[in-house]
Amino acid sequence: MIMLSVNWPHVWMVTLLGFCLVLCLLFVLIFILQLLGFLMKEKPAKQAAAPAREAVADILPKEAATAKSGDAATTAAIAMALHLFYNGIHDEEPTKVTIKKVERRYSPWNSKLYGINNLHR
Amino acid sequence: MGDIIEFFKGMGFMNIEWRQAVMLCISFFLLYLAIHKKYEPLLLLPIAFGMLLTNLPGSGMFHSELWTAFLDSSNPAYHSYGTIMREGGLLDILYIGVKAGVYPCLIFMGVGAMTDFGPLIANPKSLLLGAAAQLGIFLTFLMANSIGPLLESIGASADVIANWGFSEAQAGSIGIIGGADGPTSIFLTSKLAPELLGPIAIAAYSYMALVPVIQPPIMRALTSKQERSIKMKQLRSVSKTEKIVFPIAITTIVALILPDAAPLIGCLMLGNLAKECGVVDRLSKTMQNELMNIVVIFLGLTVGATATWTSFLNIQTILILLMGILAFSCGTAGGILLAKLMNLFLKEKINPLIGSAGVSAVPMAARVSQTVGQEEDPSNFLLMHAMGPNVAGVIGSAVAAGILLTMLG
Structure with a gap:
């Protein structure tokens, strides 16, 4: 049997306080994540970007190298250049189709099998 | 002759209730959803099959009455995993993991x-x-x-x-x-x-x-x-x-x-x-x-x-x-x-x-x-x-x- 009476003050408390607690707890986590991002983001990004920026400056024209890293057009130009560059490298293949001849040589280890498989010859 | 009659009496077909038949149909439908429609098949398939096994009369794989006693503070089997291990079927024993909150x-x-x-x-x-x-x-x-x-x-x-x-x-x-x-x-x-x-x-x-x-x-x-x-x-x-x-x-x-x-x-x-x-x-x-x-x-x-x-x-x-x-x-x-x-x-x-x-x-x-x-x-x-x-x-x-x-x- 289920209890019929409902303790409304408790139900409302669970509903409102429960939802507010979820929001508050995740708010705290947002603050911590932002703090974490602030503490860890900057330094490694600068250190890692420096040699890469120098390497790009050697290859690309001045305008592209000095553009902001978030510039979508620059990214697209670099991607296109890499695509064209790597597509250019391709093995030259002879356009002849060949069929390799498979020859079964006799061996005492498979003589019986060889004989059975070649009955139709 | 008596043995044959006993055998027939023990068959699931002789003991099935219409509500169990309905549950079997529901399990078949869920299996269809899992296999054919691919609705969360990784979980729906075992769930549907578990439902099929538990509703087969006489299979004895799961005993809901044991788990009711497990929750009843006036029952000697209250919170007794020993009773479950002793008297339960395969699915009762596996269910301990759910009851103890281990599987999730x-x-x-x-x-x-x-x-x-x-x-x-x-x-x-x-x-x-x-x-x-x-x-x-x-x-x-x-x-x-x-x-x-x-x-x-x-x-x-x-x-x-x-x-x-x-x-x-x-x-x-x-x-x-x-x-x-x-x-x-x-x-x-x-x-x-x-x-x-x-x-x-x-x-x-x-x-x-x-x-x-x-x-x-x-x-x-x-x-x-x-x-x-x-x-x-x-x-x-x-x-x-x-x-x-x-x-x-x-x-x-x-x-x-x-x-x-x-x-x-x-x-x-x-x-x-x-x-x-x-x-x-x-x-x-x-x-x-x-x-x-x-x-x-x-x-x-x-x-x-x-x-x-x-x-x-x-x-x-x-x-x-x-x-x-x-x-x-x-x-x-x-x-x-x-x-x-x-x-x-x-x-x-x-x-x-x-x-x-x-x-x-x-x-x-x-x-x-x-x-x-x-x-x-x-x-x-x-x-x-x-x-x-x-x-x-x-x-x-x-x-x-x-x-x-x-x-x-």
Whole structure:
């Protein structure tokens, strides 16, 4: 049997306080994540970007190298250049189709099998 | 001759009740949904098969009466796992893992090992969307509680009210369906209202599979064409150190604030730490594959086994299914509305469609955000942005479960 009476003050408390607690707890986590991002983001990004920026400056024209890293057009130009560059490298293949001849040589280890498989010859 | 008669008398065909036959048909239908329609087959298939096994007369694999005695403080078998081991069948023994809350936590470990929290770390505001999507849980809790008084007000008999109404603990278990998180639903229900485990697990997994059907109409109704076309800035890259510190920090803070959420959050974050630290690849792979698969089989089979005709074929199951869909819809709406509210204050606008992904159901809900967004603008890629609220929803629903357990347990 289920209890019929409902303790409304408790139900409302669970509903409102429960939802507010979820929001508050995740708010705290947002603050911590932002703090974490602030503490860890900057330094490694600068250190890692420096040699890469120098390497790009050697290859690309001045305008592209000095553009902001978030510039979508620059990214697209670099991607296109890499695509064209790597597509250019391709093995030259002879356009002849060949069929390799498979020859079964006799061996005492498979003589019986060889004989059975070649009955139709 | 007597032996032959005894044999025929012992056959399941001679002992089957019509309600058991109905349950067998339901299990066949669920098997069809899992195999042919591919609705969450990894869990729906074992659940449906567990339901089939438990409703076969005379199979003796699961004894619901043993578990009723297990919960009855006046019974000598109260909280006696020894009685279960001695008198129970195969599924009774496996069910101990559900009862003790072991399987959902182990599944969370595997989920953590497969989840990339990078989009969430890159955009911590996603956590708010994940929290808002838990609105469905609490609204449904309120609604489930009000069924009894509502029936009373229209003059229903005491019997009807007793059979149709829900206690506070049961209402909390029904509400958690809105979290769209199977293991969390099972974890909370096994603690608060084990008698409803079968219908709640089936409702949770069925609706998770139906996310692409349930969410898009709500998303379109609550957003304008212009809002759906908002393009979001690319997420920043996240360093490995951040990814390693994240699970440790989340576990420590959440467990210190809300100890009841520690088993779920702790296991989720342990799995994630194993994946991100890169020094325990063997453990990470085991959590993602072997452990996860074994536990999914045990969990699915045993949860399905609780769906006997006595616990399933009643009006409460229908009410649970109805309120489950409402919980899902409210959660979806909560995430979208909060995203719209945030847009009033934010300089860089967010696409409200990613708010709906806050209901967990990883990664299906995020994929739905992407699909609906691309209907307006095919060049708009929302998937990674939606993954933030999506994984935040997993944390949010585990936190909500912890709160309900603290307040109602």
